[in-house]
Amino acid sequence: DVKVTQSSRYLVKRTGEKVFLECVQDMDHENMFWYRQDPGLGLRLIYFSYDVKMKEKGDIPEGYSVSREKKERFSLILESASTNQTSMYLCASSLYGRESTDTQYFGPGTRLTVL
Amino acid sequence: AQTVTQSQPEMSVQEAETVTLSCTYDTSESDYYLFWYKQPPSRQMILVIRQEAYKQQNATENRFSVNFQKAAKSFSLKISDSQLGDAAMYFCAYRSGLFSSGSARQLTFGSGTQLTVLP
Numbered sequence: 523d524v525k526v527t528q529s530s531r532y533l534v535k536r537t538g539e540k541v542f543l544e545c546v547q548d549m550d551h552e553n554m555f556w557y558r559q560d561p562g563l564g565l566r567l568i569y570f571s572y573d574v575k576m577k578e579k580g581d582i583p584e585g586y587s588v589s590r591e592k593k594e595r596f597s598l599i600l601e602s603a604s605t606n607q608t609s610m611y612l613c614a615s616s617l618y619g620r621e622s623t624d625t626q627y628f629g630p631g632t633r634l635t636v637l
Numbered sequence: 638a639q640t641v642t643q644s645q646p647e648m649s650v651q652e653a654e655t656v657t658l659s660c661t662y663d664t665s666e667s668d669y670y671l672f673w674y675k676q677p678p679s680r681q682m683i684l685v686i687r688q689e690a691y692k693q694q695n696a697t698e699n700r701f702s703v704n705f706q707k708a709a710k711s712f713s714l715k716i717s718d719s720q721l722g723d724a725a726m727y728f729c730a731y732r733s734g735l736f737s738s739g740s741a742r743q744l745t746f747g748s749g750t751q752l753t754v755l756p
Contacts, residue, residue, distance in 0.1 A: 526681075553742055562646070564728060564746040572742065580743060612682065616742070624670075624732060624742055628682040 525549070526629040528613050534635045541600040543632050545613030552618035554596035555626065556580075556588060559610040571596055572618060603636045610634075639664045641731050643747035650719045651755050657704075658714045658750045660729030668734030671705070671712045672744070677725040685727070688712065690734065716752075724754045 529544035545554065553572050557565040557580075567580030569588040577588050585607060589597045596615075600607055610633050614626040640663045650656035662671070673685040688696045688705050695703050700720075704713045716723055729747040 555743070557746075562748055564641075564643075564748040565744075566746075567743050570743060614682075618742075625672075625684055625687065626744060627684075628674075630681050 526613060526615055526627050528611075528629040528632050530632050531630060532633050532635075534637065535600075535603050536637050537604060539600075539603050539636075541603050541634065541636075543598040543600075543611055543613075543634070545596045545598070545615075545629055546594055547596075547615040547627070548594065549615065549617070549627070550593065551615035551627075552593070553616040553624065553626075554590065555614040555616075556586075556596065556598045557612045557614065558582070559612055559631070565612060568598065603634075605636050608634060608636045639666075639669075639731050639733070639745045641729055641745050641747040643729055643750050645750045646748070647751045647753070649753040649755055650716070650723075652719055652721060654719055655715060655717045656719055656752065658716075658727050658729075658752065660712045660714070660747055662710050662712065662729075662731050664710070664731065664733075666733055670732045670734060671703075672730040672732070673701070673703070673712075673714045674728045674730060674746075675723075675725045676728065676749075677722075682728070686714070719754050721754050721756065724752055726751050 526547045555570040556568045571577045571590040587599045613629040616624045616626045669690045671688045676682040700717045726749045730744040
C-alpha cells in the first residue's frame with residue numbers, strides 16, 4: 523500500500539512564526555503536491571514537485587515556499603504565518619509516467635491554526 | 638484553465654438506496670482524466686473511481702459507477718445500495734491528458750459534496 527504521512531495532524535502557531543509542514547511518501551513517487559482545503563473551495567494546489575529539487579507553483583503559491591531535497595520528502599514552508607493561512611493542508615504523491623493516469627495518494631492532512 | 642463544478646454542497650440518502658452526485662467541468666481539451674475522490678470524516682482522501690475521456694464505456698467499481706457525458710461535460714457518480722460507511726465528502730477532479738512537464742500533472746478539484754447516509 524502507498525503510504526503518505528504528514529508530520530502533524532494538528533498544529534497551532536502564532537502570527538509571524540515560520541512554519542514547516544513535512545510530508546513523506548514511501549512509494550518512490552516522482553510527483554508530490556501540497557494542497558490547502560477550505561470549506562466551499564475544495565482543494566487548491568499550492569506547489570508541486572516532479573523531481574528532486576524541482577518545483578512548480580500551483581494556483582495559490584503566495585506566502586508559501588517548498589523544499590524537496592530527497593525524493594521521498596516534500597516540505598511546505600510558511601515563511602511568516604498569517605491568520606488567513608489557517609486551513610487544512612493536504613500532501614499527495616503520484617507516480618510519473620507517460621501512460622500513467624497519475625492517481626494521487628493523499629496524506630491524512632495537517633490542520634493548521636494561526637492565532 | 639479548466640474548472641470543475643459541483644453544484645450540490647450537501648446530499649443525503651437513506652441506507653440501501655441509490656444516490657447520484659453531480660459534477661460538470663469546462664475544458665477545451667479532448668484528452669483528459671476525471672476522478673471521484675472520497676474523504677471520510679477525519680480520514681485520508683482516497684480514490685473512488687477514475688474515467689479516461691477517450692473511453693466511451695462508463696467506469697464501474699463495485700457499488701460505484703459514473704455517468705460520463707463527454708459532449709455535455711458531465712461526470713456524475715452513482716452510489717448504489719448506500720452504506721453508512723459511504724458518508725463522506727466527495728470531490729470530483731480533472732486532469733489533463735496531455736503529456737508535458739509541470740502543470741499538466743495537476744488535478745483541478747470541485748468544491749465537494751458532503752454526503753450523509755441516514756440509517
